[in-house]
Amino acid sequence: MSLSAPLRRSLLPRSYRSIVPRYPCLTRRCLSSSAAAAAEAPREPEGTKEVPMTVGDGGPGTSRPVKQRPGSDRLVFPGAVNSKFTNRLQFRKYDPERAIDTYRVMDTEGKIFDESHGLDFDKLKDQCLKMYRSMVSVSIMDQIMYDSQRQGRISFYIVNAGEEGIAVGSAAALTEEDAIYAQYREAGVLMYRGYKMDEFINQCFANKKDHGKGRNMPIHYTSKSLNFHPISSTLCTQLPHASGAGYALKMEGKQACAVTYFGEGAASEGDFHAALNIAATRGCPTIFICRNNGYAISTPTLDQYKGDGIASRGLGYGIDTIRVDGNDTWAVYKVTKEAREIAIAQQKPVLIEAMSYRVSHHSTSDDSFAYRARVEVEDWKRRDNPITRLRKFMELRSWWDQDRDSQLRSQTKSEILKTINVAEREKKPPISSLWEDIYDVPTNDQRRQMEELRDVLHRYPQEYDVAQYDGGEDGVVSKR
Structure with missing residues (x-):
């Protein structure tokens, strides 16, 4: 029936x-x-010319029917919605002579040669001074902490040398509502946002004041108050997280975006492609900032990939893309500011490829002179430096001079050394923190494990130095 x-x-x-x-x-x-x-x-519209399907915004346009009508002058297919027909059999080839341009605002001497930049430098004076102080502070901290690792006082370190302009220039264009998913050369982002020197040092020494409770390697910073998500050692995992965070911000209707940083070596990971694809197809307001510094840990870019850098990959995923001179702090600032407006207003991702030579070793575990000539590095140090370039810019406007520069460097060095002296003497987090933050309250099984460990430490005191941990043997069992 x-x-x-x-x-x-x-x-x-x-x-x-x-x-x-x-x-x-x-x-x-x-x-x-x-x-x-x-x-x-x-x-469907009248006529033979097809109207491209709206894709990538996650909205109603995504479900628009794709229909190939007789007499159409182009291919209208889900995989290529607006490809004109041609009778010329021609493979499209990579042409190195037509590479994507690199945007600049000022030259290596700090002179502005693009008057169409739209920046009012007089109004940005205080911001410029803050940017410069942040870059100098990161640079000096890097030198001292690198030496500390060589002295055996910390286990590991990665410096930001040559790439300070990318981190600080981009940070200056963002707001604290924007969620940051960094890699490990973004100390400048935290410095500009207000992360204090003792927070940097406490994390590297893994003492009880470390926000991560000593669980992570040095330079794996985090700050909930500054909307800076924890750095992870695993390469490129922060990119899919940033795509998801951007989508969440979109669903919540917030006027903010997610921002993630990575090196060109990380772009060889599968997570890079997955992150860009989901961000493009779902219209996630996420900014992808690639630091193309010429080398992965031991592999030059010429051996990493064939093609026009990382920027060309953004275009391949249908993402608005730009390449910028990473040593030009103002260019990075301008590009990031525009990218943020696009991401939020149009609800879609943006890719920025910032070019800057890595003048340091990859980390304290690396000797880069095993795979590149020392003279090459020294030549780049003399040729261009983001800190020097911004200082010359300020000197041309009489905002800065040698006396102020010397005073800044002397005070910063003194502050860092004093902070290290204090941090080094702080106790490690209590041993019970090994079991905490897994569940809201430690389970019975975990408490049984704590008691078993305390019994072992009590029976073999000569084997374990528990005095360096907060609470010693009494700190094994959680008070929660």
Whole structure:
């Protein structure tokens, strides 16, 4: 016995009935009639020229039917929605002479040669001074902490030398509502946002004041108050997280974006492609900032990939993309500011490829002179430096001079050395922190493990130096 369509619909749950008109089914007539579905389907435009399907915004346009009509002058197919037909058999080739341009605002001497930049430098004076102080502070901290690792006082370190302009220039264009997913050369982002020197040092020494409770390697910073998510050692995992965070911000309707940083070596990981693809197809307001510094840990870019850098990959995923001189702090600032406006206003991702030579070793575990000439590094140090370039810019405007520079460097060095002296004497986090923050409250199994460990430490005191941990043997069992 056949039921009429109105009666069939009345038998459906109320919540389901509200969904049916939006998603008509043409094959299962028990849900909706084909006539009703045809009436609700969007009409195709007249004429032979197709209108490209709207894709990538995660909205109604994504479900627009793709229809190839007779006589069309182009291919209209889900995989290529606006490709004109041609009778020329020609493979498209990579042309190194037509590489993507690199945007600049000022030259290596700090002179502005692009008067169309739209920046009012007089109003940005205080911001410029803050940017410069942040870059200098990171640079001096790097030198001292690198030496500390060589002295055996910390286990590991990565410096930011040559790339300070990328981190600080981009940070200056963002707001604290923007979620940061960094890699490990973004100390400048934290410095500019207000991360204190003792927070940097406490993390590197893994003492009880470390926000991460000593669980991570040095330079793996985090700050909940500054919306800076924890750095992870695993390469490129922060990119999919940033895509998801951007999508969450979109769903919540917030006027903010997610921002993630990575090196060109990380772009060889599968997570890079997954992150860009999901961000493009779902219209995530996420900014991807690639630091192309010429080398992965021991591999030059020429051996990493064939093609026009990382920027060309953004275009391949349908993402608005730009390449910028990473040593030009103002260019990075301008580009990031524009990228943020695009990401939030248009609800879509943006890729920035910032070019800057890595003048340091990859980390304290690396000797870069094993795979590149020392003279090459020294030549780049003399040729261009983001800190020097910004200082010359300020000196041309009489905002800065040698006396102020010497005073800044002397005070910063003194502050860092004093902070290290204090941090080094702080106790490590209590041993019980090994079990905490896994569950809201430690489970019975975990408490049993704590008691077993305390018993071992009590029976073999000569084998374990528990005095360096906060609470010593009494700190093994959590008070929570």
